[in-house]
Amino acid sequence: MEVVVKDKDNLISDKLLPDYFRMKKIFSKIPNNEFLKELFEDNDKCLEFIANIKWEYGFVCKKCGNTNYCEGKSPFSKRCTKCKHDESAIAHTVFHNCKFPINKAFYIAYHICNQKKQISSYEFARRLSIRQMTCWKFKTKIKNALDKIKELYPDEQKEIEKILNAAREDIKKKLRH
Numbered sequence: 001m002e003v004v005v006k007d008k009d010n011l012i013s014d015k016l017l018p019d020y021f022r023m024k025k026i027f028s029k030i031p032n033n034e035f036l037k038e039l040f041e042d043n044d045k046c047l048e049f050i051a052n053i054k055w056e057y058g059f060v061c062k063k064c065g066n067t068n069y070c071e072g073k074s075p076f077s078k079r080c081t082k083c084k085h086d087e088s089a090i091a092h093t094v095f096h097n098c099k100f101p102i103n104k105a106f107y108i109a110y111h112i113c114n115q116k117k118q119i120s121s122y123e124f125a126r127r128l129s130i131r132q133m134t135c136w137k138f139k140t141k142i143k144n145a146l147d148k149i150k151e152l153y154p155d156e157q158k159e160i161e162k163i164l165n166a167a168r169e170d171i172k173k174k175l176r177h
Contacts, residue, residue: 036110039103039106040103040106040107040110041103042103043101043102043103044075044076045103046102046103046106047075047076047089047090047102048075048076048089050076050089050090050093050095050102050106051076051077051089054089054093055078059078059080059087061080061082061083061085061087062085062087062091062092063080063083063085064080064082064083064085066080066081066082066083068080068081068082069081072086072087072088073086074086074088075089076088076089077089090102094109094141094142094145095109098138099134100130100134100138104128104130105138107124107127107128108124108128108135108138108139108142109138109142111124112139112142112143112146113142113146121133121135121136121139122135124139
């Protein structure tokens with residue numbers, strides 16, 4: 001799955017961004033370990049965090065392109081005021097169609113993307129009290145998204161890295177103030 005990214009000037013980039021970069025962007029916005037622990041423990045905080053990042057530069061309806069919205073039916077979702085399409089915070093992300101709690105999925109994705117030591121699906125199952133096969137399938141989904149980076153051309157990789165570096169600098173500035 002690929003999505004269009006907006007850069008720091010609030011313009012839509014013509015480059016498509018794989019889920020890998022979306023995950024890296026999400027995880028780079030976590031300010032400290034206490035906040036990370038809260039995300040792992042609370043579904044609503046996790047959804048709110050993902051929604052804030054997803055619509056950081058504003059909402060654009062996937063069906064009609066409208067930018068006006070109202071509150072959607074589910075928590076932290078947005079509804080287009082023109083076509084009435086309802087979009088959840090996790091739609092069009094690696095967490096889309098996740099059949100177990102989003103905070104547990106976020107925990108798995110975070111550890112796969114940020115840990116040098118690999119954690120087995122058996123260990124995830126033990127830590128999170130969910131089935132091993134569920135952990136394995138989601139872990140595979142994350143790894144497939146990470147493998148997409150290898151399919152990009154070098155100039156696309158440089159452009160995406162440029163956007164990510166600008167985002168990281170913005171985060172650092174916000175944390176300083």
